[in-house]
Amino acid sequence: MKQYSYTLILILVFLLSCEKHPPMDPFMANESITGEVNGKPFKSGITVPHGAWVTTDMCDKHVVAMSLVRKIEDDEYAIIHLNFFHTKPGNYVLTDSANSHRNRVVCTLDSVTTSLSFDAFPGDDVSMDTYRLLEGPWNFLTVSYYDPEKKEMQGQFAARFVRINKRQHAREAVDTITYTNGKFFLANMFFQDVITEPR
Numbered sequence: 169m170k171q172y173s174y175t176l177i178l179i180l181v182f183l184l185s186c187e188k189h190p191p192m193d194p195f196m197a198n199e200s201i202t203g204e205v206n207g208k209p210f211k212s213g214i215t216v217p218h219g220a221w222v223t224t225d226m227c228d229k230h231v232v233a234m235s236l237v238r239k240i241e242d243d244e245y246a247i248i249h250l251n252f253f254h255t256k257p258g259n260y261v262l263t264d265s266a267n268s269h270r271n272r273v274v275c276t277l278d279s280v281t282t283s284l285s286f287d288a289f290p291g292d293d294v295s296m297d298t299y300r301l302l303e304g305p306w307n308f309l310t311v312s313y314y315d316p317e318k319k320e321m322q323g324q325f326a327a328r329f330v331r332i333n334k335r336q337h338a339r340e341a342v343d344t345i346t347y348t349n350g351k352f353f354l355a356n357m358f359f360q361d362v363i364t365e366p367r
Contacts, residue, residue: 197219204349253277
């Protein structure tokens with residue numbers, strides 16, 4: 169009888185050790201961002217929906233749209249929107265989202281359309297305050313590392329924004345927002361499934 173008890177216990181231990189944890193939501197990207205905002209240091213780590221979205225159906229290369237989210241309070245988030253740039257390590261020009269500065273061929277992606285918003289929740293479509301990029305030599309984006317297998321990216325950035333709406337809604341939505349010495353690390357980037365149809 170004891171032998172059966174030991175066997176049963178061993179089987180239960182084995183089954184419990186093999187228990188699989190539920191997979192992480194593929195849309196949820198892990199983000200770690202540091203730097204200075206208007207001269208004040210900040211450090212933000214957060215998991216957000218659609219924080220980085222990679223697609224391979226543009227230009228036959230990996231292209232990413234990225235939202236760098238800085239949590240200020242539970243009801244206030246500052247989000248830098250960076251739309252569609254190649255994931256290849258290197259330096260990229262930031263430009264006002266109203267003027268993409270692209271060549272006629274979309275695959276050039278010679279600049280990154282960039283804007284800023286203050287949202288009550290990171291997944292909201294409605295922004296409390298909206299900013300446009302103030303173009304100039306103070307803006308830059310550098311991709312220093314990208315690994316499609318690990319779904320990771322890291323780099324550096326700096327950018328200056330001016331508020332579009334006249335009335336300030338979010339507590340930290342002052343007239344001008346300047347990010348300096350910015351560094352980011354993203355993990356669990358979402359890869360869009362590319363569906364190809366036979367010709």
